[in-house]
Amino acid sequence: MNSRFISNRWNCGTQIRPVRVNWTIGSKAQERQTLPTISIAVEEGMEDVVPGYLEKRRAEIPVYRRALQAADFEAISRLAHKMKGTGTGYGFEKLTELGAALETVAKDSDAPATAKYLDELALYLESVELRYPNSPG
Amino acid sequence: MRLRFWGTRGSIATPGPSTIRYGGNTSCVELVTKAGQRFIFDSGTGARPLGLDLMANAPKPIGATLLLSHTHWDHIQGFPFFIPLFIPGNRFTVCGPLGANSSLPEVLSGQMEFTYFPVELSQLGASISYRDLTEGVYDLDGVRVSTQLLNHPATALGYKIEADGVSILYLCDHEPYWENLWRSEATPGKLDSILHEGDRRHAAFMQGADVIIHDSQYTPEEYPAKKNWGHSTYSYVAKIAAAAGVKRVFLTHHDPTHDDAFLDRIEAEAREVAASLGSPLEISCAREGFEAVFEGDKATPAQAPVSEAGAHSGSLLILIVDDDEDLRLLARKALTRAGHRVIEAEGGAEGLELIAGRRPDLLVLDLNMPNIDGFEVLRRLRADEVGRSLPVIVLTAHGDEASAQSSFALGATDFLAKPFTPPQLDARVRSCFAHKIRVVSDALS
16 A cells, blocks of 8 residues: 655644645555545544535536536636635645646636546545544544 | 844754754844843744853843744744753743734643653743733833734744844744735836735835845745745845845745755855845855844934734634635634634625624635625725725635736735635734734824
8 A cells, every 4th residue: 555645734844733634545445446545634623514525526526527518618617716716725735736727728618628637536536535533532 | 233043944953964054953043232132033942052152151140032933843942941941040031923822831831741841831940921922013121122923824923123223133934925026017126016915014024124034945946835834935035135125134944955055055046136136135044153243323212112013812703705605614614713703795795784784803805706796895895984994805716916916906905815724814814903903003103
């Protein structure tokens, strides 16, 4: 299993504070052997909002796809713009990154590039698993 | 004033052969006036050799004012090893920014719990008093000390000390408010060419200073990967100091990965930046052990007129206007965790109604909203008696220069591009509010 640590962007200088974001990329349970899992640790105090945020982003995938089919790049750009603004704050830097990329290509009405980033977003959202390092026990 | 660097490193102490010239101890700078008032900026690991020096050479009992920029570890780690604190009869005043998560004694005693250190804060022999500072002008030990909040995810305070006819500033840790200092169509090197109001205030604070000691942890190449970590590049420091007419700059808070040879190059490149702007600014990388005396003929008020930007307990009423529910939720989380009360509106019209009805202390405003957008909210707000003085932080995913310029032109107090982190938003709220109170109190006085 491979793992890597990403230092918490909220910390500056040196603080006595644990690294809070840990992505573990490796094989998951039997039912999805081919799909890597990306483990995201939920920041203390954010436990009640992060799962809902993630579910909303997952629910948006069909919305994006329908908009792409209808060549409604304005709708794609609007959704992606919002995701760009909030992803990092909820602990998902990748969503901010993909939101920015999707917004750019949607503004160019670039269907192939939009489809490519949309696939990447769908794969990422499917692969994310939340961890709660601060939960008791 | 006599200035001596005891610690010049950022983040973590890095002693060894590769840092022997610029030093490996973390932040600590000593400043002593001709009359003998002693100030110590930060107490990183450099505080240990300073303490030993004071024990050997200073008049007894030892007294000093310790000015903490903030309480990240690299700025307080030497505190428990500062020997004069152990000696009865010595007197210290420890000052730091109001708004840290805990009080100063709580933070300092936290790193002296038995798990980490064998002597507790309460067991120290010296007389220690604590003082929370915000933005303002203070009389500390008979010396005029001005303060201004810096741009750092943790609340951090910059200090200006005026004595012996000179002004010396300590500005750690601080990050540019905007990636490019100058507006793209403006002439570089001038104060009024600075794009972001935050950078403009920072420049105004150091304007005409004899010496500034400034965080410059990164190179411009390293910075993009370290954005929002709260530190500057040497290039930013050289440019802003040149525009502010500063005479001499010491670059400090050296990155632990920068060895002596690397810092030689940083020093040379920073000098080139200043020269390219036609500035006579002198720039050096701060070296541990460097000592110099600065005296001048600037008039310093004998009795400092004291003003303070009003302490707030963290219970501001903040209105968030944003059409994105997820963004409002995130901002609400960030601000309520910091002790503020939050009300929300999902559009400009509702926001304006809430401003009129609830009179919030501060507004966090999105730009891109249907119907009445953020620009229009700003326009109406500034034309209105109630809204004119309301501090406004524009929080937008439109992080382009044109949006920032338009926002400031319409009266925004601050402009923060999404994505943001909760501590970053809290720090900007504190800075914005302190600035507003300062403006009001200055006007009244």
